Amino acid sequence: MEPLQILREEPISRLGELPLSTVSPEQTMRDAVAVMRDARRGCVLICRYKMPVGVVTERDVLKRLGASQSLDVPVSAVSTGEVWAVKRSDSLAHAISMMTSHQCRHLPVVGERGEAVGILSVRRIVRALVELFPTAIYNLPPVTLPIRKEREGA
Amino acid sequence: MLACPACGAENMLGAEECEACGYDLTDLSRPESASSFERSFQDKPVRCLRDHPALTVLANQSVRDVLGLLMQRDEGCAVIVDDQGKAIGVFSERDALMQVADEEEDILDRPVGELMTTEPVTVEADAPIAFALHQMDLGGYRHLPCVDEKGIPVSMVSVRDIVTFVGHRFLEGEAPA
Structure with a gap:
């Protein structure tokens, strides 16, 4: 199949299990930071009864820190309350379009009843592109860069 | 095998230059991507x-x-x-x-x-x-x-x-x- 056709037709569920980190609306920003750090993710979903009601990203946290505001406030007070979710059955192309049009790095993925089932990150999309187009991406002129075992930095 | 466009000599696939005439073959050795979508990743800087x-x-x-x-x-x-x-x-x-x-x-x-x-x-x-x-x-x-x-x-x-x-x-x- 043509790569573009794959993007247009294959559902998000093709990517397999996606990570999901959640907090409840009453938990504090500090709790959300702890969850992000443990999971090494830049985004947690605010869920009430498994339904996503908001998103907290690392940028929200850093904005508060940069402005010397406390992290001991409920996440619901900080989150914008807008959730751009995608369904597990939506195409990868749809997810990419959503990220592009809303300029976000993470999208909550929901199941049939609207329950949160995962978070799709822009990084996972890049992984998918690399997996879809191995000819273009792996067969590049050799470079003499060390391959790092751990992710680090940017 | 890869035919040199300059002198026609046969070279190993993936060769960087023609063994016979030294012609630069790197462009030919680059893998051909199937679609324009894939190619744009390789061609666009x-x-x-x-x-x-x-x-x-x-x-x-x-x-x-x-x-x-x-x-x-x-x-x-x-x-x-x-x-x-x-x-x-x-x-x-x-x-x-x-x-x-x-x-x-x-x-x-x-x-x-x-x-x-x-x-x-x-x-x-x-x-x-x-x-x-x-x-x-x-x-x-x-x-x-x-x-x-x-x-x-x-x-x-x-x-x-x-x-x-x-x-x-x-x-x-x-x-x-």
Whole structure:
């Protein structure tokens, strides 16, 4: 199949299990930071009864820190309350379009009843592109860069 | 086998130059991608992506200042440069989140040079997008400073730029309802 056709037709569920980190609306920003750090993710979903009601990203946290505001406030007070979710059955192309049009790095993925089932990150999309187009991406002129075992930095 | 376009001699597949006449075969040895979609990753250089100047800071600036600049400029990553302007490190939102939130006050006033990631992986503006994509996937990086031949950062390539490139170039008109 043509790569573009794959993007247009294959559902998000093709990517397999996606990570999901959640907090409840009453938990504090500090709790959300702890969850992000443990999971090494830049985004947690605010869920009430498994339904996503908001998103907290690392940028929200850093904005508060940069402005010397406390992290001991409920996440619901900080989150914008807008959730751009995608369904597990939506195409990868749809997810990419959503990220592009809303300029976000993470999208909550929901199941049939609207329950949160995962978070799709822009990084996972890049992984998918690399997996879809191995000819273009792996067969590049050799470079003499060390391959790092751990992710680090940017 | 690969026939040399200059002299017709047969060469090994993947040969960089013709054994008979020395003709440069690197272009022929490059794998042929099936679709224009794939080819665009190989053909288009990194500078075709959204071009935004890199946020450069000095190692002695405080983490608080750098965070403020990142938020103000809506950037996810700063490049730390030495007095010659060469990239010596990066400091990303992720670095900040992992290190700053613990003992906020203390760390916010420390120089960013103490917390940066040294020897960052960089790309050149002429490198194919596929190369940047590969580097990001390998290292798990969200940002790659784009440097000129002297190592001076000229722009920043982010994972979002690549996804936006795909979105705008190929999926235009498929915007979600």
